[in-house]
Amino acid sequence: MSGAAIWGQYISLPTTVGSHDIVVVAVDSTCLRYDTLTVTYQVGMDDMNALIFPSIFTPNGDGVNDWCYLPEAAQSSLASLNFQVYSRWGQLVFETTDPNFAWGGESRTGALPDGVYFWVAHWTSLCGAQGDHHGSITINRKP
Numbered sequence: 001m002s003g004a005a006i007w008g009q010y011i012s013l014p015t016t017v018g019s020h021d022i023v024v025v026a027v028d029s030t031c032l033r034y035d036t037l038t039v040t041y042q043v044g045m046d047d048m049n050a051l052i053f054p055s056i057f058t059p060n061g062d063g064v065n066d067w068c069y070l071p072e073a074a075q076s077s078l079a080s081l082n083f084q085v086y087s088r089w090g091q092l093v094f095e096t097t098d099p100n101f102a103w104g105g106e107s108r109t110g111a112l113p114d115g116v117y118f119w120v121a122h123w124t125s126l127c128g129a130q131g132d133h134h135g136s137i138t139i140n141r142k143p
Contacts, residue, residue: 051131053119056138059105067102068137075099081123085137088116099123105139114139 019040027034051074059066069075078099085094085103093107105112117139122132 051121051123051133053121053133053135054137055135056140057105058140058142059111060141060143062143067104069102070099077125079124079126079128081121083119083121085117085119087112088118093117105141111141112139114141 022039024037024039025034026036052071054068057065057068070078076099081097081099081101083094083096083101084092087093093112094103096103115138116136118134118136120132120134122130124130
């Protein structure tokens, strides 16, 4: 069985794509009786074109919003990804095939200047669904 027994009032549900078992235990401490209930919690990506890419990030080293990346649920639902970022002149400045990427606003030559960049993404989910999307992302390093 996957999952864990959780004691207390509040629980944090998993966010990674897949099936997760949550065991709920009710305890009668007076008579030393207990009962358990297993709940299966399903996390999935129904619409692969619903992947959300950030529209702005601030890679200024302050520890807040310094990276462009996909949410964990999206990362774990992809079998393949091709993500490319272009300058406004059409120059490829970043490319990855890793769904777990974290881009800090650099190209091979160093930090990119503040501004608007354009991205294109093509992917295949673990279930075989394919998707593609494009958009813009703003780099703003100013505090």
